[in-house]
Amino acid sequence: MDKEMIVSWMEEGMVQIPSVLLNKYKQIGLDEKELVLLLHIQFFMDRGNEFPTPEQLCERMSITADECSAMLGKLVQMQLIAIEEGMSEEKIRFEKYSLKPLWIRLAEELIAEKKQQDLEHTLHDEHDLYTVFEQEFGRPLSPMECENLAMWLDEDKQDPSIIKAALREAVISGKVNFRYIDRILFSWKKNGVKTIEQARMQGSQFRQRATKQGSKVISHEPSNKIPFYNWLEQ
Template sequence: MEKDIILAWIEEGSLQIPQLLMANYKKIGLNETEVMLILQVYSFLEKGNDFPTPEELSERMTIHNSMCSSILRKLVQNQYISIEEGVSEDNIRLEKYSLTPLWNKLIENILYDKKQKELEKNLHDETNLYTVFEKEFGRPLSPLECETLAMWLDQDHQSPTVIIAALREAVISGKLNFRYIDRILFEWKKNGVQTIEQARDFGQKFRQQQRKKTQSVQKSSNTVPFYNWLEQ
């Protein structure tokens, strides 16, 4: 007897509920009753019943079939589920529910959240960028300097990390001014430098080239050579 119960349970199958639905149904405008009704529709679909009636759905729930009908209409109108036309094996036209609109809404919500996080990160990076420059220069930036920073970000599409790398390069070269940093960024962009690693490698190669040029002059000197990107 117990074995039969266990076998019946296994044969009944299971319903895989997407974690994204459970985590985000509130964000896409659903309440608990609507979600449960959708899951009931999903369950019927999985069992081969493509168009369960409100009566069939309400038998599994604590709401009346009239309420099921009302909620189903709302879900269709608000594009959480759709009713599609199909053809049976006997070539009979029939209707069936589809949850594709629901999955699309969840995907759109994920993409929206990702975009918002990117915007917040960019805003944080830009704010941090101004702070780093002011700290390195030891003073507030002038309006013209702020405009130059904005131009690097918005017009030249330089990332904050690459701009900060150019700032560090200017410090190493002993040329802490915006004209010099602008020249570094120009050279990097011309040579396809887009990441902090590429900037580091390009800067090392540049300094090696400059070191060779000044090696004869520096033979008897202990001073640290300055590397001038403006001579490029």
């Protein structure tokens, strides 16, 4: 193969496109021809022609100039491209294409997708949370208890993992009731506890303190006593 031909290919450059455009073009209402048209617009813009004509664009595609014009109009109506006014150094006004609306739409699509994933994750965690509580209580939760759980999640903005940690702390202390768990959550929030590790550290520190002060201990097995901290005395 001729070396000069390879060099000319390299000098021609490449069209850089975000992979998210290839992944999401269908979701934002584009078909394959419209996608390729956008790529050609980007190609021309990268090379200094910010407002290629339908004739220039259709030469690179299997569509007519009229079809190209119609597609461009549709993309403008869909708010995926914009026609802006520019000013040259010689103070001459000119029109140019902008793909900024396209990037904004893709960003909105990613944000919406992330929110949906977060919502699904939250719903799963909340369902799992109710299940864990019912397992530890050994019975279905009462309407009032369900309301307490909802309040911790919705009003207090407690993370489900932190609520589970507070439940475990209550189990260790032998006081599996909502009043005791609520007091643990209140204390943790006051002390800035936001992670499982911080919660474990708080529980460990309080139990060490309780041991030093000669507080009561509880045991599931008489041979393995575990000191607990009475959160109600906080």
